[in-house]
Amino acid sequence: MTRRALVLGGGGITGIAWEWGMLAGLAKAGVDLASADLVVGTSAGSVVGAQLAGGLDVDERYRSQLEPPAGEVAAALGPSVMLRYALAMVGPQAPKKVRARIGRMALRASRVPEAERVGVIESRLPVKEWPERDLLITAVDAETGEFRAFDRDDDVPLVLAVAASCAVPGVWPPVTIGGRRYMDGGMRSGSNADLAAGCDRVVVLSPLPRGLGQMTPAATQVEALRARSRVELVSPSRAALAAIGRNVLDPAKRAAGARAGLDQSESVLERIRSVWNDA
Numbered sequence: 001m002t003r004r005a006l007v008l009g010g011g012g013i014t015g016i017a018w019e020w021g022m023l024a025g026l027a028k029a030g031v032d033l034a035s036a037d038l039v040v041g042t043s044a045g046s047v048v049g050a051q052l053a054g055g056l057d058v059d060e061r062y063r064s065q066l067e068p069p070a071g072e073v074a075a076a077l078g079p080s081v082m083l084r085y086a087l088a089m090v091g092p093q094a095p096k097k098v099r100a101r102i103g104r105m106a107l108r109a110s111r112v113p114e115a116e117r118v119g120v121i122e123s124r125l126p127v128k129e130w131p132e133r134d135l136l137i138t139a140v141d142a143e144t145g146e147f148r149a150f151d152r153d154d155d156v157p158l159v160l161a162v163a164a165s166c167a168v169p170g171v172w173p174p175v176t177i178g179g180r181r182y183m184d185g186g187m188r189s190g191s192n193a194d195l196a197a198g199c200d201r202v203v204v205l206s207p208l209p210r211g212l213g214q215m216t217p218a219a220t221q222v223e224a225l226r227a228r229s230r231v232e233l234v235s236p237s238r239a240a241l242a243a244i245g246r247n248v249l250d251p252a253k254r255a256a257g258a259r260a261g262l263d264q265s266e267s268v269l270e271r272i273r274s275v276w277n278d279a
Contacts, residue, residue, distance in 0.1 A: 004276065005199035006036035006052070008045025009191035009218060010184065011207025012168075012248030014257035015044035017065040018236055019205050021261025022268075023052070024062035029265070031273050033203055034058055038134040040149075040195045042185040044207065046137045046165035047125065050158055053135040054127035065258035069251035077249070081170040084109060095216075096145040099187050103142030106169035106183050114173045121163040130158050138185025138192045139164040142174040147188045149195055150177075171249070186215070193221040193233075201275050202231040208248070209235040232275045237264050 008019055023033055034052050041049025051061060088101040122128075130152035137150045139161065150161040156177055164175035164182035174181035185192060191206040194216075202225055206218040222233045236244065240260035245253050 002201060003037045003199045004035065005038040005040065005196035005202045006033045006049075007040040007191050007193045007196050007202060007204040007206075008042070008049045008052075009193075009204065009206035009208060010043030010045055010186035011190075012044055013251050014244040014248045014253050015207030016047050017254045017257035018207050018240060018244065018261035018264075019045065019048045020058070020062045020065050021258040021263075022205055022234065022265050023048075023058050023261075025262040025265025026269065026272055027058045029269050029273075031269065031276050033272075033276065036133075036203075038136070038196060038199060040136045040138070040192060041162075041165065042138045042190065042192050043165050043168070045191070045205070046162045046185070047121075049135060050125060050127050050131075050137070050162055053131040053133050054129075055131065056126060062258060062262065066255045069254060072251040075168075075171050075249040077168070077171065077247075081109070084170050095188070099140050099145030099147075100143065101145075102169050102187055103140065103145060103174070103181075103183055106142050106167070106174050107181060109170045110173040112173055114175060117167070117172050118159065118163045118175060121166060122159045125159055125162060128158060136195050137161040137165050138188070138195070139167075139175075139177075139182040140185060140187045142169075142181045142183045147185075147192075148182065149185075149192070168249075189216040189218070189221060191218040191221065193218055193225060196229070197225060199229055202229050203272055203275060204231065204233045206233060206235050209233070230275045232268075232271050234264075234268050234272070236260065237267070240264050 243260040
């Protein structure tokens with residue numbers, strides 16, 4: 001039996017919008033990525049993945065991205081945050097050690113109360129329970145740098161798993177789960193596409209394909225998957241990047257990101273169809 005996986009990578013508020021635009025455009029053309037047997041969500045992708053695996057209507061979620069932001073304040077990976085990232089890269093380059101240094105920075109840096117941030121995620125997440133289908137939500141232990149992929153068998157509230165996966169170091173606080181503090185799953189990889197290993201067909205939507213420093217690029221993981229799977233990787237086109245702008249955490253760019261994903265879906269349709277639909 002053919003097993004299909006959809007991998008949804010990180011990319012901030014605009015990444016969420018771009019992914020919904022891409023999903024809506026493909027669905028309209030007859031390529032239903034929502035039918036995936038496994039959904040892997042990282043950071044922005046965890047927000048989309050939880051809703052998609054939970055059965056929400058793709059077109060409706062796309063249209064919600066076009067609504068004006070109501071009272072949402074833009075965050076940013078400003079110069080001071082980027083400097084902290086650069087300092088965290090100094091030292092032993094083993095990926096786990098780098099992640100632990102970033103985690104220490106994250107634990108010190110955020111001034112936003114954890115409960116407040118979790119509340120924001122909960123208010124924006126229409127789905128509150130883990131779906132029946134396989135869904136993996138990625139995060140990184142902020143103290144040890146250990147990678148974690150939460151699923152419905154972990155007895156972790158879905159809202160907490162998504163909030164942890166979206167906890168951008170230096171911007172949002174790490175999230176407490178089982179006495180541990182977790183941060184953005186994108187600190188390991190922008191997509192964590194390797195979690196789809198074993199699936200026959202894989203589509204990876206990766207708004208930020210390269211990541212920072214020791215973060216594994218989506219293309220590297222995709223090439224490894226190709227040894228046993230049919231795989232396609234899609235990232236924002238130049239036109240989409242121009243529409244999104246430089247600050248992926250700006251709600252004012254959400255609608256532009258969604259429209260850019262919808263527009264781009266036409267150019268990748270046949271590539272995705274050949275992996276997802278064709279015999």
